[in-house]
Amino acid sequence: MRAVISVVGRDRPGILAFAANECAVRNINIEDVTQKVLQDLFTMIMIVTIPDDPESFHNFAREIEAAGDAQGLKIHVMHEDIFNAMHTI
């Protein structure tokens, strides 16, 4: 399934590398990345492909969110359908 990873936190070197590495070590492919810095706040959206099995999705989401927390970053992993549903007619 496709999922959206959002990362929000105070801007500093290495955030993109950190998130990309979290994906790479789990063999999760990144398809698209957009990012911007507003004032001091860094926001990044990554589109990734995650195995369909719900268990591995839950584990991945839990682990990366916790890892983000430890770095002072707010990370969310959500199924792409939620965004398609809410923002398209």
Next chain:
Amino acid sequence: MAIVKQSSDSILETIRMIDEECLDIRTVTMGISLLDCADADIDRSCEKVYAKITDKARNLVRTTQDISREYGIPIVNSRISVTPISLLVSVSGGDPVKYALTLDRAAKKVGVNFIGGFSALVQKGMTPGDEALIRAIPEALKKTELVCSSVNIGSTKAGINMDAVRLMGETVRKAAEETADNHCFGAAKLVVFCNAAEDNPFMAGAFHGISEPDCVINVGVSGPGVVREAVRKAGKNRTMDEIAEVIKKTAFKITRMGQLVGTAAAERLKVPFGIVDLSLAPTPAVGDSVARILEEIGLEQCGGPGTTACLAMLNDAVKKGGVMASSSVGGLSGAFIPVSEDAGMIEAAENGTLTIEKLEAMTAVCSVGLDMIIIPGDTTPETISAIIADEAAIGMINNKTTAVRVIPAIGMGPGDSLEFGGLLGYGPVMPVGKTSPKIMIERGGRIPSPIHSLKN
């Protein structure tokens, strides 16, 4: 596979709605028909009820948790609604409390946080089964934790059953008395309806109507905080129709989320998807208040002049946005105004801006009725009946659902407050008119249905 085409702004908007503006799925409610459980032997009937509920809903809680995790949307409650139990009592006879205890046990087994349907539909008249159930409500609510009860005493088509209204005044009071040592909580689990919706997923008034399929998933979405924030961002210099447009667009997004979760839950549980109920259901949490939306539109405080007009616009805009977003909008769909569950309403009631009389006017234009209102402990049963009759009259004449969920705070009066905790919140005891409606209530009989019910 659909491709994510959303701009990062849309994605961040969704995340902000969930993280900061209290957007959530308020409830995924599984409706289960118990008609095939009816048995002339009450114990056998209860066994079948327990077996059916625990079978149909065995994966309900786990599935909603999975969906919540996957989509990143909080799903606050998983609940069950069942066929009005009075129908089973009519077949089996016996003590209706046995059914309540069975429902409670089944609800605990599957892990839901409420089960609704200890109910009777008596708008035109009561069968012996209906009456037995109504008389058993106070004891049933005392002896159970998760069972919710509702009674429909009027409809536009049938008029208002004043015998049932009289009985419900006594029942509400007794439900509070029986649970006086537990914040009068019994009365908070009891709703008296006019024009009850048969597919409403929200408690305490949910039941599974007899025209519904064997099993169905209904979803209730909420999000007063999201609407308020959208109105705030629109700014103070927009016209009312522009504000209505902003609310419509927001309601659309919220409902789409409900539709997505509902269809996903139905598919995984292999039962049909019923409806999305798009209701702005407040909670005591900061920022999750319907009153604050009205204040954001431009009132100094909810309950003051202008409140009814703002609420009418809000309620209508919410429906218009919701209808386009879902294949099937149903239930109550609109704005809820439960006093004790809404921080802004609590504040307005505490300082006297919001009164029961104003709330009654507001119920003429929103989706429900007098909800979670704490009234003095010395309020007589006939006064409660009269409040119910007034509210039912508004529903009957205006072709809409109205409801009464008042909690007589036994031993308390104006100036005191009652605390329920959790989603049900707390609130001040609100004064009620002192003149007696005794003779009117004792007349009984029926208020005939209005002329506009004759549509054929």
